Amino acid sequence: MPIPDATLVNTPDIEVWPGGLLRARSNRDARALSRAYHVLRRKRDGRYLAAELPEGLLPLVPRLMHEPGIDAALDVLDTLDAHPRRRPHRYSELPLDRLHERLHSLGLDDGYGAGTGLPLVAEPERLALAGFDRYRRPLWLLQPAARAWSHLRQAALRDDVVLEAISGYRSHDYQLGIFERKLARGLGVAEILTVNAAPGYSEHHSGRALDIGTPGEPAAEESFENTDAFAWLRGNAGSHGFVMSYPRDNPHGIVYEPWHWCWAPA
Known part of the structure; x- marks a missing residue:
């Protein structure tokens, strides 16, 4: 599927990837990633956590809502729209506290x-x-x-x-x-x-x-x-x-x- 937004959005614990770029590691991942608008990926080990599909968010791990940093990542998804070219590219940085x-x-x-x-x-x-x-x-x-x-x-x-x-x-x-x-x-x-x-x-x-x-x-x-x-x-x-x-x-x-x-x- 076409890449909806060629931008990687960082949060302290989780990366929000545009769909169409990540390689599937299982048949289930392949089905989800082939249809995903965005994919949440854990920064610590690269584990795929969830895929944003046309019908909603599909968890790819058990107990998704207990993942450290998941609220910040979901907040990012809420800010992404269907017209990425209209959204300015910001240059803010993540905190260094950890x-x-x-x-x-x-x-x-x-x-x-x-x-x-x-x-x-x-x-x-x-x-x-x-x-x-x-x-x-x-x-x-x-x-x-x-x-x-x-x-x-x-x-x-x-x-x-x-x-x-x-x-x-x-x-x-x-x-x-x-x-x-x-x-x-x-x-x-x-x-x-x-x-x-x-x-x-x-x-x-x-x-x-x-x-x-x-x-x-x-x-x-x-x-x-x-x-x-x-x-x-x-x-x-x-x-x-x-x-x-x-x-x-x-x-x-x-x-x-x-x-x-x-x-x-x-």
């Missing part, structure tokens, strides 16, 4: 931000569909960043350079999941922090950053710097508002990431 609890669970406090020079990054309330990444997943960015990314790709194509998005927006919960999976593999927090910013400190939370690749090149590898795509970005990305956030010997202690670029117009 983030400190997540950081404390990793043994981190305010000293991490002070030591790295990285600011806390709030999640946007709304994100625009900026196409799809290399893996055919929806790519979410702030609306102006999505527009800038489209212009950047088109400019590269005119010079016979193909740019691919590897990933864009990530929630605080997603970033925490990266840490939890690496901790489960036996890595220490200090080791993980050389590669991944702590939850709440990643530019990906802002909807302005994305990891960029090119066909035939592995994702998020330093070898990207040897490609024509990277050379083109070095010469042209700035005119579209994109900067490479983590060059060699950057002051934040993040490893060199030639693939990571952030929309930060002057």
